[in-house]
Amino acid sequence: MAVDPLTDPERGGSFPRLHRLRRSARMREWLAETRFDSGRTVYPIFVRPGTAPREKLESMPGLFRYSAEDGARHAGEAFEAGVPAVLLFGQSGHKDARGRGAYSPDSAVTKCLRTIKQNWPSLVVLTDVCLCAYTDHGHCGVWSHGAVDNDATLEILQKVAVAHVRAGADFVAPSAMMDHQVGHLRSALDRAGFPGAGILGYSAKFASSFYGPFREAEGSAPTEGDRRGYQLDSRNGREALREIELDIAEGADMVMVKPALPSLDVIARARDRYHVPIAAYQVSGEYAMIKAAADRGWLDARAAAVESLAAIHRAGADVIVTYFALALARWEQELHE
Ligand code: PBG
Numbered sequence: 001m002a003v004d005p006l007t008d009p010e011r012g013g014s015f016p017r018l019h020r021l022r023r024s025a026r027m028r029e030w031l032a033e034t035r036f037d038s039g040r041t042v043y044p045i046f047v048r049p050g051t052a053p054r055e056k057l058e059s060m061p062g063l064f065r066y067s068a069e070d071g072a073r074h075a076g077e078a079f080e081a082g083v084p085a086v087l088l089f090g091q092s093g094h095k096d097a098r099g100r101g102a103y104s105p106d107s108a109v110t111k112c113l114r115t116i117k118q119n120w121p122s123l124v125v126l127t128d129v130c131l132c133a134y135t136d137h138g139h140c141g142v143w144s145h146g147a148v149d150n151d152a153t154l155e156i157l158q159k160v161a162v163a164h165v166r167a168g169a170d171f172v173a174p175s176a177m178m179d180h181q182v183g184h185l186r187s188a189l190d191r192a193g194f195p196g197a198g199i200l201g202y203s204a205k206f207a208s209s210f211y212g213p214f215r216e217a218e219g220s221a222p223t224e225g226d227r228r229g230y231q232l233d234s235r236n237g238r239e240a241l242r243e244i245e246l247d248i249a250e251g252a253d254m255v256m257v258k259p260a261l262p263s264l265d266v267i268a269r270a271r272d273r274y275h276v277p278i279a280a281y282q283v284s285g286e287y288a289m290i291k292a293a294a295d296r297g298w299l300d301a302r303a304a305a306v307e308s309l310a311a312i313h314r315a316g317a318d319v320i321v322t323y324f325a326l327a328l329a330r331w332e333q334e335l336h337e
Contacts, residue, residue: 036313036320038332042085042126042279043078043325046217047071047108049093059213060284061291063323068111075112076120082329085124087173087321088112091133091218098142099131103159110167117168126171126200127164129157129185138215138222140176140230148230153178158188165189165197173256175202177230183250200279201247203255204240204266207231210259210285217284240266241273248276257317259283261308264315271316280317282308287323302331 022028046057046065054064054074066074075086090109092101101107109127116125131153132140141153153176161172172189174181182201189197207228215221232240240263244255257263257270258281267280286308294301305324312320322328 034310034314036309038082038325038329039084040313040319041083041325041328042087042124042319042321043075043083044087044089044321044323045071045075045078045112046089046091047112048091049108057213057217059216059288060323061288061295062327063217065217066112068108069115071108071112072115072119075116075123075125078326078329079120079123081326082332083325085126085319086116087126087128088169089128089133089218091220095134095136097136098156099134100156102129102131102134103156103163105163105167107163110163113164113167113169124170125168126173127169129160129164129172129174129181130176131156131160132176132215132220132222133218137224138220139225140227141178143225146225148178150178150180150230154181154184157181158184161185162188162192162194165192165194169197171198171200171253173200173202175205177202177205177227177232180246180250182247182252186251198253199251200254200256201244201250201252202258202281203244203247203252204257204263204270205231205243206234206240206259206263208234208259208262208283208285210262210283212285213288214284234262237266237269241269244270244274248274252276254279254319256281256321258321259286260312260317260320261286264311267312267315267317277318278316279319279321280312280315281321282312282323284323302327306331 021031047068048065051067054066054070057063088109090107130140132138137143139148142149164172182199185199247255254277256279257267260280260282270278290301290304293299
């Protein structure tokens with residue numbers, strides 16, 4: 001029988017010893033293939049109308065819902081800790097069937113934006129463009145006879161995007177999953193004189209149970225039906241790539257995959273195939289799972305967060321939208337103290 005020289009004990013058992021690459025923390029740091037830090041994060045912030053003090057989000061421990069001014073202060077605090085970008089989510093005090101509050105020039109989002117840009121002009125601000133926190137039925141678009149009216153929704157989303165960019169948004173992030181929303185926003189922004197404003201498409205957005213805590217935070221759960229008629233089916237990876245491809249063709253400057261950890265295959269395939277920056281959204285449920293398990297002492301929140309972010313980045317995400325952004329920046333500061 002032929003002897004495998006690599007495993008022959010007579011020859012010292014010189015099989016490949018990968019442990020040689022992992023012998024010390026310094027060596028592991030030296031050889032790390034990827035590095036993720038808070039400089040690649042986007043921090044979501046929830047604002048709402050009025051001046052009431054910040055409120056805890058019960059299903060997202062450690063996070064709050066802010067007034068516009070307080071939200072801007074919190075964004076500034078994150079920026080000063082090292083977070084380069086925030087994603088603003090608003091909601092309406094007066095929800096209606098068509099989500100008109102979403103494009104009010106005095107919405108919580110536009111007020112927050114103006115205050116951020118006055119005080120921290122180089123903080124990158126993205127805004128979520130969707131109607132679900134502004135409609136009385138909780139759908140992401142106009143709801144008619146049990147389905148979303150795609151084309152009627154597009155016109156409203158255009159108004160929302162223009163209102164946000166007029167107030168100072170650097171990027172608008174359409175998350176309604178309406179067909180051709182990116183193309184419509186691009187033409188509306190160009191017509192309104194904002195060719196420099198960017199679009200981050202929530203291109204591959206799966207209908208996901210992991211958005212549960214967010215819907216509680218935003219009060220945006222649908223009162224009838226669900227979002228499966230417009231968001232992606234989680235079984236479909238190729239269809240997710242088609243969504244991304246269309247958004248790029250329509251002019252998206254960046255594309256996003258969400259939720260993140262359940263979609264690593266899509267992130268990796270998109271990374272190979274397309275050359276725009278790719279974002280991934282570590283969503284509310286991904287955050288809540290880690291926090292809830294950590295509260296019970298079942299895992300270490302910091303280690304689990306850092307590991308998940310590393311995996312999402314390794315799969316190919318350039319930037320990650322994460323509720324851990326500010327915590328991550330603070331953990332990094334601790335390491336340097
Ligand atoms: C708006 C929107 C949602 C999320 C981001 N934008 C909710 C949804 O589509 O139901 C989810 C974010 C999260 O869970 O953290 N449509």
